[in-house]
Amino acid sequence: xxxxxxxxxxxxGCHGDLAGWGGxxxxxxxxxxxxxxxxxxxxxxxxxxxxxxxxxxxxxxxQRNVPVDPRPLLWRVHTWCLPRILARQLRAQAPPRLAFVSxxxxxxxxxxxxxxxxxVLFRYQGLLSNCLPFTRPPDDHPGFWERIAERGxxxxxxxxxxxxxxxxxxxxxxAREIVAFExxxxxxxxxxxxxxxxxxxxAALRQQTRASLRLSDAEFLILLVGSCDRNKAFDHALRxxxxxxxxxxxxxVGDGPQRHELHExxxxxxxxxxxxxxxxxxxxxxxxxxxxxxxxxxxxxxFPNVIREAMACGRPVVVPAHDPPRTYAGISGLLQRExxxxxxxxxxxxxxxxxxxxxxxxxxxxxxxxxxxxxVAQRLFRWDETLSHVCNATAHAPAVPIPSALSxxxxx
Numbered sequence: 001x002x003x004x005x006x007x008x009x010x011x012x013g014c015h016g017d018l019a020g021w022g023g024x025x026x027x028x029x030x031x032x033x034x035x036x037x038x039x040x041x042x043x044x045x046x047x048x049x050x051x052x053x054x055x056x057x058x059x060x061x062x063q064r065n066v067p068v069d070p071r072p073l074l075w076r077v078h079t080w081c082l083p084r085i086l087a088r089q090l091r092a093q094a095p096p097r098l099a100f101v102s103x104x105x106x107x108x109x110x111x112x113x114x115x116x117x118x119x120v121l122f123r124y125q126g127l128l129s130n131c132l133p134f135t136r137p138p139d140d141h142p143g144f145w146e147r148i149a150e151r152g153x154x155x156x157x158x159x160x161x162x163x164x165x166x167x168x169x170x171x172x173x174x175a176r177e178i179v180a181f182e183x184x185x186x187x188x189x190x191x192x193x194x195x196x197x198x199x200x201x202x203a204a205l206r207q208q209t210r211a212s213l214r215l216s217d218a219e220f221l222i223l224l225v226g227s228c229d230r231n232k233a234f235d236h237a238l239r240x241x242x243x244x245x246x247x248x249x250x251x252x253v254g255d256g257p258q259r260h261e262l263h264e265x266x267x268x269x270x271x272x273x274x275x276x277x278x279x280x281x282x283x284x285x286x287x288x289x290x291x292x293x294x295x296x297x298x299x300x301x302x303f304p305n306v307i308r309e310a311m312a313c314g315r316p317v318v319v320p321a322h323d324p325p326r327t328y329a330g331i332s333g334l335l336q337r338e339x340x341x342x343x344x345x346x347x348x349x350x351x352x353x354x355x356x357x358x359x360x361x362x363x364x365x366x367x368x369x370x371x372x373x374x375x376v377a378q379r380l381f382r383w384d385e386t387l388s389h390v391c392n393a394t395a396h397a398p399a400v401p402i403p404s405a406l407s408x409x410x411x412x
Contacts, residue, residue: 008041008042008043008094008096009040009041009042009096010027010043010101010390011042011044011045011111012042012044012045012103013028013045013101013104014045014047014104014363019052020048023126023304024103024125025104026305027305028123030194030196030197031103031123031386032057032059034386034387035390036059036061037121037363040390040391043061043063045107046058047104048067048068049065049069051065061393066089067089077341078149079149079153080148080155080177080200082106082110082158083106083155086106086110087110087111088114090110090114090307091114095114099119100159100187100384101390102122105122108120108164109160110291111349112163113271116195120168121164121165122160122163123168123386124166124167124168125302125303126302126328127157127178127181127302129153130177131328132153135229135230135231136230141348151184153196157181157400158182161182161184162185163165164185165306166188166189167185167188168192168386170303170330171191171193171303171334172184173330175189175191177302177330178326192385192386193380193382194303194381196309196312198309199288199312201285201313205226205286208286209286209287209289213251218247219247219248220292220359221249221290221291222248222252222293222294223251223253223288223294224252224294224295224296224297226304227255228252228255228257228259229256229258231302232254232264232297233299234252234262234297235261236346236352237264237297238250239265239269240297241271241275241356242271243350243353244357245360246276246322247275248360249274250275250276251275251287251290252275252276253281253287254280255279259277263277282352284347288313288315289313291310292315292316292366293316293364294306294317295309295317295319295352295356296309296317296318298320299326301328302331304319306343307331311373311377313374314370314373315370315373316342316359316373316375317340318342318356319342319343319344320332321343321345322345327347329346334376338376338380339371339372340372340373340374340376341369
């Protein structure tokens with residue numbers, strides 16, 4: 001495998017195919033871009049048989065998918081084999097000068113296996129072990145091989161938390177979750193926020209998008225974004241919408257295995273005219289512009305990109321309260337401390353509807369919350385601290401010169 005013509009300063013390893021999407025992929029691309037803009041020679045690695053359409057990103061960062069197909073007869077234990085498959089590929093590449101930053105437990109273990117002296121940073125996006133139980137129906141029990149695969153994921157995450165020099169998490173709620181899951185990580189978990197995509201949402205775009213949806217000024221648009229699956233639980237939003245006055249409208253952006261069921265549920269609840277299924281959208285700016293608030297209904301969504309993007313656009317957000325092991329929503333603690341949104345009890349029927357009524361009945365407060373959300377995003381959502389960790393040495397490597405663009409970060 002060869003991804004760059006000369007030795008890189010930083011590799012960023014993403015969980016999944018670089019042609020795909022998802023929170024970890026978005027975050028990995030965001031960090032790679034931040035590293036490159038800071039003057040670090042950076043490369044982006046994904047997992048998959050296909051190669052991206054271009055060997056470089058729009059920002060000129062080399063990118064490559066690493067083939068991860070297991071040997072014949074080993075596909076049933078793929079999660080157990082994945083770190084070593086990736087490590088074999090990495091050994092053909094010169095190690096990074098500064099660090100390997102992983103957004104996947106499998107990349108974390110692979111980097112440690114391939115390059116013993118390289119600093120490995122694990123940027124935690126969510127424990128698959130804690131998320132997987134929410135993805136299956138309540139009465140569906142995994143079969144033998146499914147249990148084997150899940151145990152492989154569990155072992156991979158424990159191995160990653162033991163192997164990483166630093167585990168970077170966005171909030172104290174995440175840090176507690178990590179240490180409860182793997183006590184050996186204690187002392188290597190560092191809290192630092194990360195950046196998100198920034199969208200331009202001018203008033204003209206809002207008017208245009210709302211007109212296309214046939215929304216009047218009096219109607220209140222609630223936005224849901226993500227995969228239509230059991231964990232995201234968009235059905236909860238539909239049931240709560242049925243308790244909200246008719247001015248409340250819902251737009252669902254995304255696709256997934258439950259989309260057909262959601263259509264049927266909306267019809268059953270008499271909400272067909274109040275719910276718009278937009279499917280996957282290449283550009284989210286019109287949707288954030290049109291929305292009056294953005295919500296989360298997930299059982300497990302620790303620090304959602306969508307919620308942070310909405311805050312950066314100046315939209316109030318409504319998210320579940322962090323209530324493990326029933327609900328994991330680490331961003332709720334940030335909202336409690338900093339403002340910009342409302343919380344609700346995920347397990348109590350009507351709680352989300354009550355908070356939506358709060359915003360519907362008091363437009364000035366909704367605008368005030370949105371303005372507060374934008375201020376929080378501008379002040380806190382940055383890559384600076386993560387970049388500082390990337391550039392500062394640990395026991396595994398000597399100190400290296402820090403690019404001038406990062407000198408302010410290093411000194412702070």
